[in-house]
Amino acid sequence: MLSRKGLQLPEDYLLTRLAEDVQHQTKGASTRARKARFVAKNGACNVAHTNIREQGRFLQDVFTTLVDLKWLHTLVIFTMSFLCSWLLFAMAWWLVAFAHGDLDPRAPPARAPCVTELRSFASAFLFSIEVQVTIGFGARMVTEECWAAILVLILQNIVGLLVNAIMLGCIFMKTAQARRRAETLIFSKHAVVSLRDGRLCFMVRVGDLRKSMILCATVRMQVLRRGVTREGELLPLEQIDVRIANPLDTNALFLVSPIVLCHVIDSNSPLYGLSAQDLQRDDLEVLLILEGVVETTGITTQARTSYVSDEILWGHRFVPAVSEEDGAYAVDYSKFGNTQRVPTPGCSAQKLERQGGVTGLKFGGAGEGAPSLRRRRRASTRR
CATH class of the missing domain: 1.10.287.70 (Helix Hairpins)
Known part of the structure; x- marks a missing residue:
């Protein structure tokens, strides 16, 4: 056990599994064969309709x-x-x-x-x-x-x-x-899991390349996984709705610049009991659906993408892509999908909550937080 101003924290989750360590430990698990993904990265659904007898x-x-x-x-x-x-x-x-x-x-x-x-x-x-x-x-x-x-x-x-x-x-x-307009609605190549306000969060970045806006834009997130009911019924493709954090208590977006969508991994989340290693071993798929009305034509459009376990980076955070220049905000799309490593517990959100969370700890970036933590651990071990 390590101590910080009277706060007892277990050593096994005190940021001992940084992003690079997690990826190294799960490299073998990620190379095994996985189930076919339900939705491709470009939004196409991987579903084949066969044996349709009512062609008329x-x-x-x-x-x-x-x-x-x-x-x-x-x-x-x-x-x-x-x-x-x-x-x-x-x-x-x-x-x-x-x-x-x-x-x-x-x-x-x-x-x-x-x-x-x-x-x-x-x-x-x-x-x-x-x-x-x-x-x-x-x-x-x-x-x-x-x-x-x-x-x-x-x-x-x-x-x-x-x-x-x-x-x-x-x-x-x-x-x-409508899907033609969706070609300019882009999603980050990877999703990330890191701490935000002391809680583990699943985050994805979404943006619009056109100046014409998507009106009444709403976003939905679902987790697709195999499930079994209490009666033993096998659900080959169970769809679980996931809540996206929004201060306005709604999924509506003002998509004028790239936005990081955040899902807080709480007790109601299907990701609540998954650690970094469990996430790599689990055959789950996170589906993201963005809908809205095209401003210029009034046609409703929909953009879709999905993230499998290999495309979820644990211990990463998106690099800021919006900056203020000459009294205006500029979006650098070369940084749209860039991430940086940050100190993140490798345990599940459930275990993190049981241990009292990480509120009160101040974390820096990946470059400064990790070495300072190692120095504290070595000093504690010598004591």
């Missing part, structure tokens, strides 16, 4: 199905929808001309045709394109000779408007999807 449900929402398709498939459908409609109505115009006798070379020249200058299927196809895309070159035109031609003209205009609305709307939605 996707056709009940055709527009969403088209938007969700890959770009190659969407462009193929976009092209084929216009080509098929042009060919379909080209056949209709050819049949109208054939039924009226306009394609007969022996027809008297004084007889008015249904469509002028329509003498073959090629000319019928060109006229179909002119009608649907409203080019109107003027060489071919509908006359008042045939009511069938007038009905086909009305029908093709209606179908053409529907095809344009659906396909152009699909292309617009794919280019303006």
Whole structure:
């Protein structure tokens, strides 16, 4: 036991496991095979949907199905929808001309045709394109000779408007999807665990690269792990909500500059009983979800990322990335993911709380706190 002004602190947690020692001790554990992660670093969900027997449900929402398709498939459908409609109505115009006798070379020249200058299927196809895309070159035109031609003209205009609305709307939605805006919402590559106000905290940094803000930004944090109920039911992917510390008692963010999200590891936290070594051995995944409304478009966007055990640095703290220069605040994104080692107990938050916490101790940075602590321990041992 070491003593500091009457405060009895156990030697096994008094910052004896600095970040470099913890990483060295857990290096072997981190190299073993881990379970597949649920969410990739870029936010893509690692879930494969198989054995779906009700495929027809996707056709009940055709527009969403088209938007969700890959770009190659969407462009193929976009092209084929216009080509098929042009060919379909080209056949209709050819049949109208054939039924009226306009394609007969022996027809008297004084007889008015249904469509002028329509003498073959090629000319019928060109006229179909002119009608649907409203080019109107003027060489071919509908006359008042045939009511069938007038009905086909009305029908093709209606179908053409529907095809344009659906396909152009699909292309617009794919280019303006919410996840496109999420590309400029960034998360730190690593999460850190260190002391803040005398309590162990799990921290992640999030930022926005654009000047246009994300309105009503909210953030959620979940811990994904295997679990077992009291009845013995195996939960292969249990989702546990994690509370993020906020003085306003809400998860809303004013994301005008990079923010460090902090989760206090208390008795309600799923990380409460995990030490630095336990964290490396445990197959858990921390999921972070950021949602908000894009200021310029009003579209709701969502950005996601996750951190597995190997991506959580115990005994580290984020380097400040915001500074004041010439009366304005400047953000240096080269420091966005940088961390520094700081003196941090290697024990769990549960054990730290049982030992009375570390309130009253003043810690410096990793460079000054660790050597001074070692000197105190050596002096205590000599005494």
